Amino acid sequence: MVSFDWAAKRLLRQKANFGISEGFLSELLREEIKIDSILESQSKKSSFDDKYNQVDVLCQNSHGEIIYIEIQFYDEPDYFHRIIYSTSKIISDYIKEGQEYELVKKVFSVNILYFDLGSGADYVYHGQMDFRGLHTEDKLRLSELQKRDYSKTYPGELFPEVYLIKVNNFNDISKDTLDEWIYFLKHTELPEDFKAKGLTDVAKSLNLNKMDTATQKEYADYLKNIRLTQKNIESIQKKSMLEGKIEGKIEGKIEVILRGFDSGLSISVLSEITQMSEDDVNEILRKNHKL
Numbered sequence: 001m002v003s004f005d006w007a008a009k010r011l012l013r014q015k016a017n018f019g020i021s022e023g024f025l026s027e028l029l030r031e032e033i034k035i036d037s038i039l040e041s042q043s044k045k046s047s048f049d050d051k052y053n054q055v056d057v058l059c060q061n062s063h064g065e066i067i068y069i070e071i072q073f074y075d076e077p078d079y080f081h082r083i084i085y086s087t088s089k090i091i092s093d094y095i096k097e098g099q100e101y102e103l104v105k106k107v108f109s110v111n112i113l114y115f116d117l118g119s120g121a122d123y124v125y126h127g128q129m130d131f132r133g134l135h136t137e138d139k140l141r142l143s144e145l146q147k148r149d150y151s152k153t154y155p156g157e158l159f160p161e162v163y164l165i166k167v168n169n170f171n172d173i174s175k176d177t178l179d180e181w182i183y184f185l186k187h188t189e190l191p192e193d194f195k196a197k198g199l200t201d202v203a204k205s206l207n208l209n210k211m212d213t214a215t216q217k218e219y220a221d222y223l224k225n226i227r228l229t230q231k232n233i234e235s236i237q238k239k240s241m242l243e244g245k246i247e248g249k250i251e252g253k254i255e256v257i258l259r260g261f262d263s264g265l266s267i268s269v270l271s272e273i274t275q276m277s278e279d280d281v282n283e284i285l286r287k288n289h290k291l
Helices: 004-010 015-029 079-093 144-150 177-187 199-205 213-242 250-262 267-274 278-287
Strands: 035-038 057-061 066-072 107-113 124-128 161-166
Touching (some): 004 066, 015 057, 015 066, 015 177, 015 199, 066 079, 079 107, 177 199, 267 278
Parallel strands (some): 107 161
Antiparallel strands (some): 035 057, 124 161
C-alpha cells in the first residue's frame, strides 16, 4: 500500500477515490459522510510574510459542511495556533461579502499527526466549543426557532470541531473500526480481517504493486525525501535551539530553508516543511544568494 499522505496529495482528490476519504471520515466522525466536492485549498498571498494556508484534503460534504484533513510529520510547537488560523481562514474564504452570518459553514479540522502534540495518554482527541453557565453549570441550548432553522441542539454544534490523531501513540491493538484506519495510517498496511469503511477501497486503489513503474519510482523518491527531511529537520532544530532561534518566527523558517537547502533538500520539500509556497522559498533563497 502507498501511504495516506502521499495518496492525499495525488489520488484522493479524484472523484473515483472519494470512497477512501468518505470511509475514513465516516469512521472518525461516527456518521455517514458523503463528499460532494473537493475544494480549492490554497489561499492567495502577497508576500512571504503572509501565512500560507495549504491543507492536504479540503472537501464539502452533502450537508454543505467543510472538512479538511491535514497530515503533518514534523514537530511544530505552534501547531494549535496553526489550526486556529486554518479553520478561521477557511470560514472566511467560503462566505461572500454581504452574506448573512447564518451562511457561515461548519468546519471540521482533522489532523493526522506523526509527532507528539501536547501531553496526553490517548491517541485521538476531539475538541468542540461548549457553553456552560458560570453559576448553574447548565449547558446552553439553542432556542426552539434556532433548533428548527439549523437542525442543531447546542450552539457549540455550529462552531468548528477539531480532531487530533496522534498516530505514533497508537498501540497497534484495534478495538474498533477507527483503530483499523489508524493502524493503516501508522504502518501503511491493512490490518487483518478489517471491517472499516473505506479500507476495501484502499486495498484496490492504493496498492503500489498495481501501479506503473513511473508511479512506483515517484513513491520511492517521496519516501526517501521524507526520511532525509526528518533527519535534516532534527539536525536543524538542534542547531537552532543552541543558537536561540524561536520556531514559528519567520527568521526561524528562513534559517530552516537556508540550512535545508545546503543539506540538499528540494524546494518542494522545504515548502512543505515551512508551510510556505515554493515561490516564497525561492525568493528567500535568491535574497540570500543561494540561487
